[in-house]
Amino acid sequence: MKPEQEMVTVYIMGKAYQVPAGLTIMKAMEYAGYRLVRGVGCRGGFCGACATVYRLAGDYRLYADLACQTTVQDGMYIAQLPFTPGERAPYRLEDLSPEENPLLALYPEIARCVSCNTCTKACPQDLEVMDYIQAALRGDIAKAAELSFDCIQCGLCAMRCPAEIVHYHVGQLARRLYGAYLAPRAEHLAKRVQEIEQGVFDEELDRLVKMGREELVEKYRARDIEP
Amino acid sequence: MKRIPYFPGCGLKDQARGFELAALAAMERLGYELAELPRWNCCGTVYSLASDDLMRHLAPIRNLIRVQELGESRLVTLCSMCFGTLKRSAQFVEEDSERLATINAFMDEEDDYQGGVEVLHLLAVLRDEVGYEAIEEAVERPLEGLKVAPYYGCMLLRPRGLGVDDPDHPRVMEELLSALGAEVVDHPYKVECCGSYLTAGRADVVEARVAAIAGAAVQRGADLIATSCPLCQFNLDTRLSQAAGRRGTPSIPSVYFTQLLALALGADPHLGEQAIDPRPVLAARGFLSEVRG
Numbered sequence: 001m002k003p004e005q006e007m008v009t010v011y012i013m014g015k016a017y018q019v020p021a022g023l024t025i026m027k028a029m030e031y032a033g034y035r036l037v038r039g040v041g042c043r044g045g046f047c048g049a050c051a052t053v054y055r056l057a058g059d060y061r062l063y064a065d066l067a068c069q070t071t072v073q074d075g076m077y078i079a080q081l082p083f084t085p086g087e088r089a090p091y092r093l094e095d096l097s098p099e100e101n102p103l104l105a106l107y108p109e110i111a112r113c114v115s116c117n118t119c120t121k122a123c124p125q126d127l128e129v130m131d132y133i134q135a136a137l138r139g140d141i142a143k144a145a146e147l148s149f150d151c152i153q154c155g156l157c158a159m160r161c162p163a164e165i166v167h168y169h170v171g172q173l174a175r176r177l178y179g180a181y182l183a184p185r186a187e188h189l190a191k192r193v194q195e196i197e198q199g200v201f202d203e204e205l206d207r208l209v210k211m212g213r214e215e216l217v218e219k220y221r222a223r224d225i226e227p
Numbered sequence: 228m229k230r231i232p233y234f235p236g237c238g239l240k241d242q243a244r245g246f247e248l249a250a251l252a253a254m255e256r257l258g259y260e261l262a263e264l265p266r267w268n269c270c271g272t273v274y275s276l277a278s279d280d281l282m283r284h285l286a287p288i289r290n291l292i293r294v295q296e297l298g299e300s301r302l303v304t305l306c307s308m309c310f311g312t313l314k315r316s317a318q319f320v321e322e323d324s325e326r327l328a329t330i331n332a333f334m335d336e337e338d339d340y341q342g343g344v345e346v347l348h349l350l351a352v353l354r355d356e357v358g359y360e361a362i363e364e365a366v367e368r369p370l371e372g373l374k375v376a377p378y379y380g381c382m383l384l385r386p387r388g389l390g391v392d393d394p395d396h397p398r399v400m401e402e403l404l405s406a407l408g409a410e411v412v413d414h415p416y417k418v419e420c421c422g423s424y425l426t427a428g429r430a431d432v433v434e435a436r437v438a439a440i441a442g443a444a445v446q447r448g449a450d451l452i453a454t455s456c457p458l459c460q461f462n463l464d465t466r467l468s469q470a471a472g473r474r475g476t477p478s479i480p481s482v483y484f485t486q487l488l489a490l491a492l493g494a495d496p497h498l499g500e501q502a503i504d505p506r507p508v509l510a511a512r513g514f515l516s517e518v519r520g
Contacts, residue, residue, distance in 0.1 A: 113269065
């Protein structure tokens, strides 16, 4: 006989449901009969589509997390956010100069940050969101890019911010600027591409292409293996 | 090497790089490391005068928590605006424990701020801790023959009791400049406002203010104006240069006091950000061997 399934009570959009303990919020909603068409994506914690807010009985905090990554608790009040409105500033990356702090120029509202840290508390990726906005404010693009690297653009920071900043767009621009202008270039790669274009390896490649199977296998077995 | 936690502020990482770099280099010569506060955020920029708007005090108090986390009780700043905002917010929570309790309850992800962090301006550290005698001894190139008009502006001195010196008759910058061997040029506009952040929307007002300040310094024969605030510096330098050409507009370079300190101590003064270049006059007085472009 199957052991009896432990059930918990959750409140989805205010209505009570009995769902099996151990389900994620997303699976609990589907168990309760919801068919998710928005606010659902990869189901693996990477796409950022399933931003969710919830409260727990007897706790004043408003929690924010991903529905696909968070297990239900007894007495949880859940609301799913289908979408976060947030305008991305129009820009052409090649027209921007990292010296002129384009983060502040394109998103001047970051100057409204009062360092309340609510964004950081909302982040399901545990990023130091406020710190990267502060870095953006003072033109430290590399720091903003580094601190926002694991952002999945779920939008919870932007939904909670009293200064109405759209953090994830700022972080995305910081990473794009970093990649385009600040990241150290791989010089050996440019050199190798040049060698390929000059035909340095053509002869060697031709020889391999024309080689018979037996000789290829032999060469493969005798190859140099770096320690 | 003595170590003091140091709050740079956004301006010093952006348009006022020379202010900070000169200070770090000069303080090292005096045996002090200004150790940048980890994870600092904006000071709050403008001290909030609304007594019930506690949200505006989160930024400064959070910085003071960072000092507390280091097990330190002092924080030194260079920018007059940051100094004013941090110092006044520290005072604001010091004088009313209920305000502090509310702020601490809001920042429930941080350790409670216990109070007691002392916010210092570098000028006060140089006066009270390093001492002018030690500075005089450390001077490698006395600024003899250089005529410098100190300019204090507002936030360094006011409100009375919280500023670094007497708001009507400050001496701290004069004494420092004298210790460096410079000739101090006194003038009646040294504690007048530069126009402050009116520069964002009313550049015309600021241009009139800085023309009066610069005019007073030029009339009394100054070579340079010494400042302690990136906003004063921007107004006295960039705004003044933009007003140049108008009849009667004076022209005189402004530099941060840390840049003169570095110059006298034989460290790199990190000049070159100014719109009105101070290097020609410094070269003419023999303090720079060559003018680099």
